[in-house]
Amino acid sequence: xxxxxxxxxxxxxxxxxxxxxxxxxxxxxxxxxxxxxxxxxxxxxxxxxxxxxxxxxxxxxxxxxxxxxxxxxxxxxxxxxxxxxxxxxxxxxxxxxxxxxxxxxxxxxxxx
Amino acid sequence: xxxxxxxxxxxxxxxxxxxxxxxxxxxxxxxxxxxxxxxxxxxxxxxxxxxxxxxxxxxxxxxxxxxxxxxxxxxxxxxxxxxxxxxxxxxxxxxxxxxxxxxxxxxxxxxxxxxxxxxxxxxxxxxxxxxxxxxxxxxxxxxxxxxxxxxxxxxxxxxxxxxxxxxxxxxxxxxxxxxxxxxxxxxxxxxxxxxxxxxxxxxxxxxxxxxxxxxxxxxxxxxxxxxxxxxxxxxxxxxxxxxxxxxxxxxxxxxxxxxxxxxxxxxxxxxxxxxxxxxxxxxxxxxxxxxxxxxxxxxxxxxxxxxxxxxxxxxxxxxxxxxxxxxxxxxxxxxxxxxxxxxxxxxxxxxxxxxxxxxxxxxxxxxxxxxxxxxxxxxxxxxxxxxxxxxxxxxxxxxxxxxxxxxxxxxxxxxxxxxxxxxxxxxxxx
Numbered sequence: 001x002x003x004x005x006x007x008x009x010x011x012x013x014x015x016x017x018x019x020x021x022x023x024x025x026x027x028x029x030x031x032x033x034x035x036x037x038x039x040x041x042x043x044x045x046x047x048x049x050x051x052x053x054x055x056x057x058x059x060x061x062x063x064x065x066x067x068x069x070x071x072x073x074x075x076x077x078x079x080x081x082x083x084x085x086x087x088x089x090x091x092x093x094x095x096x097x098x099x100x101x102x103x104x105x106x107x108x109x110x111x112x
Numbered sequence: 113x114x115x116x117x118x119x120x121x122x123x124x125x126x127x128x129x130x131x132x133x134x135x136x137x138x139x140x141x142x143x144x145x146x147x148x149x150x151x152x153x154x155x156x157x158x159x160x161x162x163x164x165x166x167x168x169x170x171x172x173x174x175x176x177x178x179x180x181x182x183x184x185x186x187x188x189x190x191x192x193x194x195x196x197x198x199x200x201x202x203x204x205x206x207x208x209x210x211x212x213x214x215x216x217x218x219x220x221x222x223x224x225x226x227x228x229x230x231x232x233x234x235x236x237x238x239x240x241x242x243x244x245x246x247x248x249x250x251x252x253x254x255x256x257x258x259x260x261x262x263x264x265x266x267x268x269x270x271x272x273x274x275x276x277x278x279x280x281x282x283x284x285x286x287x288x289x290x291x292x293x294x295x296x297x298x299x300x301x302x303x304x305x306x307x308x309x310x311x312x313x314x315x316x317x318x319x320x321x322x323x324x325x326x327x328x329x330x331x332x333x334x335x336x337x338x339x340x341x342x343x344x345x346x347x348x349x350x351x352x353x354x355x356x357x358x359x360x361x362x363x364x365x366x367x368x369x370x371x372x373x374x375x376x377x378x379x380x381x382x383x384x385x386x387x388x389x390x391x392x393x394x395x396x397x398x399x400x401x402x403x404x405x406x407x408x409x410x411x412x413x414x415x416x417x418x419x420x421x422x423x424x425x426x427x428x429x430x431x432x433x434x435x436x437x438x439x440x441x442x443x444x445x446x447x448x449x450x451x452x453x454x455x456x457x458x459x460x461x462x463x464x465x466x467x468x469x470x471x472x473x474x475x476x477x478x479x480x481x482x483x484x485x486x487x488x489x490x491x492x493x494x495x496x497x498x499x500x501x502x503x504x505x506x507x508x509x510x511x512x513x514x515x516x517x518x519x520x521x522x523x524x525x526x527x528x529x530x531x532x533x534x535x536x537x538x539x540x541x542x
Contacts, residue, residue, distance in 0.1 A: 044333060046398055047452060048439025051331040 001096040001109065002070050006061040007033065008081040008089040013059050019080035023072045025063060026112060033060040039087030058089060064096055066109045144232035150362035151237045157353025158244035162186055162251050165350050169343030169405070170255050173398075173451045176335040177529025178259045179539045185266060189251040192267060196274055197243040204275065205242065205282040211290040214283050231360055241357060242282075249278050249306045255451030256314030259324050259332075260526055263534045265512060265519040269317070272512075277313060277504050281305045281497065290496075296481065297493030298472075300369065301358035303413025303464040304497045311458020312498055313505035315449055320509045321519060323448030325526050332450075337397055344401040348377060351408045355415040369415040372423035373408065376415075379427030380407025380434075387435050402456060406434040409460035414468040422471035426464065433463050465494045 008016060013030060020028065034055040041054035065073045074091060082088055101111035167186035171179040193201070199220055207214030218224060221239060228235035250270035257266075284291040285299050292299070299305060324332065334340060355373040359366035384403030389395040410430035411423055418426060437455035449455065469487030477486060512519060520526070525533035532538055 044331075045392055045394060045396055046333050047396075047402060048392070048443070051333055053331075 001064055001066060001099060001112070003094040003096050004061070004063045004065060004070070004073055004077070005092040005094065006063070006077050006081070006089065007035065007058050007091075008061065008077070009083065009087065010057055010059045012081045012083075013061070015080040016061065016077050019076040020063065020073060023076050024069065025065060025073060025076075027063075029062040031060045031062070033058045037087070037090070056087065064099055064112055066112060141229040142232060143229055143234065144361070147232045147361045147363075148234060148237060150366070151233045151241055151357060151360060154353035154357025155237065155241040155244050157350045158241065158248065158357065159190070159350075161347050161350035161354060162244075162248045163190055165343050165346035166248065166251055166254075167343065168339045169347060169401075170258060170340075170451055172336040172339030172341070172343060173255070173334040174258050175332060175529070176540055177531055177538075179335065179339075179531065180535055180537055181263070181530035182254060182258055184263070184535060185254045186251050188267065189254075189270060190247050192271060193247040193250060193274060194243065196271060197246045198239070201246055201274060201279055202239050202242060205246075205279045206287045208288070209283065211294065212284060213280050213289070214287055233360060238360065241360075245282075245302060245306060245354075246274060246278060249302075249310050250274060252306070252310040252457055253314035253317065253453060256318040256449045256453040257321050258450040259530065260321060260520050261317075262519055262521050263530075265516060268516075269508060269512060269519075272508050273313065273505065276508060277309055277501050278305070281309050281501070285493075291493050295492050295496070296478065296486070296489040297465070298417055298468050298476075298478075298486070298490070299413040299465065299493065300416045300468075301355045301412045303409070303461045303468065304493055307409045307412060307457040307461030308465065308494070308497045309501040311454045311456070311461055312502040315447065315454035315458060316502040316505045317509055318449045318454075319447050320506065320513075324450065325523060327448045328446075334398065337401075341397060341401050344404050348404055348408060351377070351412075355412060359416060365416050368420075371420055372415045372418055372426075373411050375420055375423040376411035376427035376430070377404050377407035379424045380404065380410070380431045383428045383431035384435055387431065402434075402438065402452065403431055406430045406456050406460045409457055410434075410464035410467060412461070413464045414471065417468055417473060417476035418471045419473045422473060425471050426467045429467055430460050430463055434460050462494055462498070465490055465497075 006016070017028065034057055036054055036056060039056055041052055041056050044051045044053060061077070063073060070093065074093070077091060098107060099111045100107050163186060167183045170182045170186070174182055200216065202221065203216055203218035204214045207217045209215040224235045224239070226234065226236065230238035250273055253270075282305050283289045285297070285305050286292060291297050291304065297304070326332070351373055352370055356366040356370040359369055381400050381403045384406070385395045385400050388399045407427040407430050411426050414423070414426050434456055437459040438452050442449060442452065442455055469483070469490035472483065472486055477483070481489070509519070521530060521533055
């Protein structure tokens with residue numbers, strides 16, 4: 001099992017969700033996030049006073065997938081979230097020790 | 113009928129003092145139902161400028177943790193000034209007195225009855241119309257020291273300021289005192305009395321309090337521009353009562369003042385937005401709203417003395433000058449006038465008082481005055497106001513600091529916001 005942590009542009013959330021559903025991903029968690037990378041923020045102007053907003057709003061997706069689904073999931077996210085411009089985001093992959101479905105007590109891949 | 117609001121007051125003082133003269137005066141003063149109806153309406157319009165106009169304008173411009181403190185400061189100005197004006201303010205401003213202040217002959221409005229007239233309107237209506245000016249003027253200053261002043265010292269400050277700055281100026285300009293009668297300066301609706309007095313005083317208080325913590329280092333953007341724009345719109349509407357109402361009659365001059373008021377504000381919005389668009393690349397909403405207020409401020413002293421085309425000049429000049437004051441002068445000088453009270457009201461009022469002379473129409477020139485002599489009188493009145501108001505304000509603030517210590521909230525309270533620190537409330541829950 002692997003945890004995929006994907007930081008993407010907020011308006012791409014629906015596309016990514018649909019792409020993941022198509023390959024059989026059953027669930028994911030979405031969090032509103034702010035951060036910075038190579039993408040520059042924007043400036044706001046109030047009576048001549050310029051404020052640089054350098055923390056850019058992003059969405060953080062967390063998806064746990066069985067190992068055999070990992071590459072297809074990464075492919076789906078990369079394709080759906082891509083605009084080709086700076087600021088499309090990043091994908092991190094982490095190992096997961098175990099997973100438990102609270103209602104039934106199922107463990108491992110069966111709980112995903 | 114204006115200039116010289118005093119013309120309506122002096123006869124009343126005489127009327128009350130010398131009842132034997134009643135018949136003679138009564139022939140001059142006849143109540144006009146039309147004038148009275150317009151002045152009742154105007155008085156309500158001027159209150160609309162403070163509540164909710166100014167309250168929303170300033171409230172939207174501060175950070176979300178401080179909006180209630182600003183709304184409360186506006187609300188309590190209506191409360192405190194609304195009482196002080198009736199008890200002693202009106203008498204000291206419009207009683208006969210001397211060249212600098214009125215007297216206490218009408219303390220508690222004694223001697224005034226429902227039958228008393230000021231010109232063609234009941235004296236009670238004139239008292240209330242002027243009372244609404246006394247409510248908004250101290251409230252205008254709130255924007256300069258917003259987000260850091262304690263509530264108690266604020267109350268005391270505006271109470272003292274009303275008697276020490278506003279009332280003497282109102283008397284000197286409108287009550288038959290030095291600036292109106294001797295200098296001969298024209299100020300139809302309060303460029304000197306309302307906007308310069310509050311703008312310059314507010315700057316002094318803001319500088320003496322010091323900047324907000326983090327000013328210049330961390331962003332302090334407005335928390336709700338929609339509220340600020342609604343506030344601006346209400347100010348614009350209320351301003352018709354302020355300016356056209358200052359004629360104290362429903363006549364042609366009131367019509368001219370109404371028209372020039374709108375034209376100057378419209379011009380200022382147009383020119384300011386164009387400047388900003390060219391200079392910074394984007395026409396901003398806050399720029400447009402600020403411009404509307406600046407244009408309204410500038411036309412205030414001039415509204416009945418300039419032609420419709422003249423008011424375009426007043427509005428265009430206000431846009432250029434106030435834009436520079438807000439975007440160049442303030443950052444260069446480094447003072448923290450939080451919401452630009454000085455840049456808009458102080459500088460806009462100064463420009464308006466001078467522009468009253470620059471653009472004065474032939475029909476408005478008082479007898480014996482030329483364009484040049486009127487302009488000189490206007491400049492003189494500007495200098496007097498620009499020295500008098502901030503000097504007295506500085507004395508008040510020094511005295512209050514000596515008596516009560518720091519007038520600011522603590523570092524921690526400023527960080528958590530004045531709403532919670534001073535009022536135990538928060539505006540927005542989530």
